[in-house]
Amino acid sequence: MHTSRFRLAAVLAAAALVLSACGGDDGGDDGGDTGAGGGGDGDTLTIGIKFDQPGLGLRDGDTYTGMDVDIARAVAEKLGYSEDQIEFVETPSAQRETMLDTGQVDMIFATYSITDSRKETVQFAGPYFVAGQDLLVAADSDITGPDDLDGRILCSVAGSTSAQNVKDAVPGVQLQEYATYSECLEQLANGTIEALTTDDTILAGYAAQEQYAGQFKVVGNTFSTENYGVGLPKGDTDLCEEINGYLEELWEDGTMEQIIQDNLGPANYTPSDANPPEVGGHCG
Amino acid sequence: MLELIEEFNLLEAFWMTIKLALWSGFFALIIGTFVAILRVSPVGILNFLGTAYVNIFRNTPLTLIVVACSLVLWGQLGIEPASRDSATFIADLNFRLGVIGLSVYHAAFVCESLRSGVNTIPLGQAEAARSIGLTFGQSLRHVILPQAFRGAITPLGNTFIALTKNTTVVAAIGVAELALAMKNIAEFRSDVLLLGFAVIALAFVILTLPTGLLISHLSQRLAVKR
Numbered sequence: 001m002h003t004s005r006f007r008l009a010a011v012l013a014a015a016a017l018v019l020s021a022c023g024g025d026d027g028g029d030d031g032g033d034t035g036a037g038g039g040g041d042g043d044t045l046t047i048g049i050k051f052d053q054p055g056l057g058l059r060d061g062d063t064y065t066g067m068d069v070d071i072a073r074a075v076a077e078k079l080g081y082s083e084d085q086i087e088f089v090e091t092p093s094a095q096r097e098t099m100l101d102t103g104q105v106d107m108i109f110a111t112y113s114i115t116d117s118r119k120e121t122v123q124f125a126g127p128y129f130v131a132g133q134d135l136l137v138a139a140d141s142d143i144t145g146p147d148d149l150d151g152r153i154l155c156s157v158a159g160s161t162s163a164q165n166v167k168d169a170v171p172g173v174q175l176q177e178y179a180t181y182s183e184c185l186e187q188l189a190n191g192t193i194e195a196l197t198t199d200d201t202i203l204a205g206y207a208a209q210e211q212y213a214g215q216f217k218v219v220g221n222t223f224s225t226e227n228y229g230v231g232l233p234k235g236d237t238d239l240c241e242e243i244n245g246y247l248e249e250l251w252e253d254g255t256m257e258q259i260i261q262d263n264l265g266p267a268n269y270t271p272s273d274a275n276p277p278e279v280g281g282h283c284g
Numbered sequence: 285m286l287e288l289i290e291e292f293n294l295l296e297a298f299w300m301t302i303k304l305a306l307w308s309g310f311f312a313l314i315i316g317t318f319v320a321i322l323r324v325s326p327v328g329i330l331n332f333l334g335t336a337y338v339n340i341f342r343n344t345p346l347t348l349i350v351v352a353c354s355l356v357l358w359g360q361l362g363i364e365p366a367s368r369d370s371a372t373f374i375a376d377l378n379f380r381l382g383v384i385g386l387s388v389y390h391a392a393f394v395c396e397s398l399r400s401g402v403n404t405i406p407l408g409q410a411e412a413a414r415s416i417g418l419t420f421g422q423s424l425r426h427v428i429l430p431q432a433f434r435g436a437i438t439p440l441g442n443t444f445i446a447l448t449k450n451t452t453v454v455a456a457i458g459v460a461e462l463a464l465a466m467k468n469i470a471e472f473r474s475d476v477l478l479l480g481f482a483v484i485a486l487a488f489v490i491l492t493l494p495t496g497l498l499i500s501h502l503s504q505r506l507a508v509k510r
Binding site for chain 1: 351374
């Protein structure tokens, strides 16, 4: 009596395990495609983007919007891939190098700043855009730049280059760090913190969102330089130089400016004077 | 490896993890004991309150509790357990909010561990306490809880080890402990990512392995001889 009940329970547990493995259809397909695409010239191009940055890389149900996404599509088109051959994958900041290294993505367009430390593990095409670190404050705030921040509470994302820059630039600032920008925005909206700092493009993307319309303003006083590049795995420098060529074309024929206007225009965003940037020099 | 430790202040982060674990463990023990008493008391409404506490906090993810401490307790309700004048206002604030979140969550597990300790006591003990005229409070203090604690050393130790590892969750509100240091290493020195990973994992093993050995040793030495 007891053994047969025990056996029944064991069979049910095994069945549950098997069913849960079957149920993950999306996961299974993704794994297959990424494997094929990551191997080189597969049929799909796997591009890493951000899923949670409005205006730059945002996943809205099934659709992907944002400046980085549009630039990625334009470059993929020039490389010869059609719209439905592109697969977008999320690449959170801390995992970008690992995902390129292990072949989970073919290239990354995810507000990926070019730094020397990163160039030891990956290579970059570009830069395709130059952003600068800036401040987002309440629409009626009197903060006009990093010098007004002494003793005030500032917010940023843990482990980001922005948090580090501001700690170096303004030692007297109180820095609150969260895991995502949305939490910082929430605190800015209810007045608990006084400013949010990161790249001005990301700030513009957030300020342009409907639910925060009119509440915030980007100060417009950038205090660092962030060179956005296309992350590529080390090795194929020809592909890197090819993409450099395409990025220059996008700037020359005005596509880049159109993309920036479409995505960040609603926030009255004007790209800094360092644009268009000098493309090249970071391959290999 | 040594330059990695210096560059990212890993020793301070390690000390912060230890502080978080010790303070949260202390408060979790106090709150947990209190809730356990509620659950074993003869008064119906107190039973209900204790059970409700455990059901709510045991089933809510810790990340949610910790982030709610920052966004809701501080952001919306304005509860600031730190003084604005201090130069380390944000650091103190997040530390204390983190301790609040961690203790409240682990108190539910401490309560359940203690109740399992209470269940190891033969019913005759409570009956004997009653028959010699001890009140509920007195029988708890002199008969039940001493035996319950000694019987529950292993589950309490497990909870404490889980607490030590769960302190990484408070990185979500910006406390400068090991998980936050890990994020910084991933962002700024991604070329030594795996080494950083190994160092942080080693730090946790240094914390949890001796604790585990101590708990095993204590549970045998302090077991009630029946």
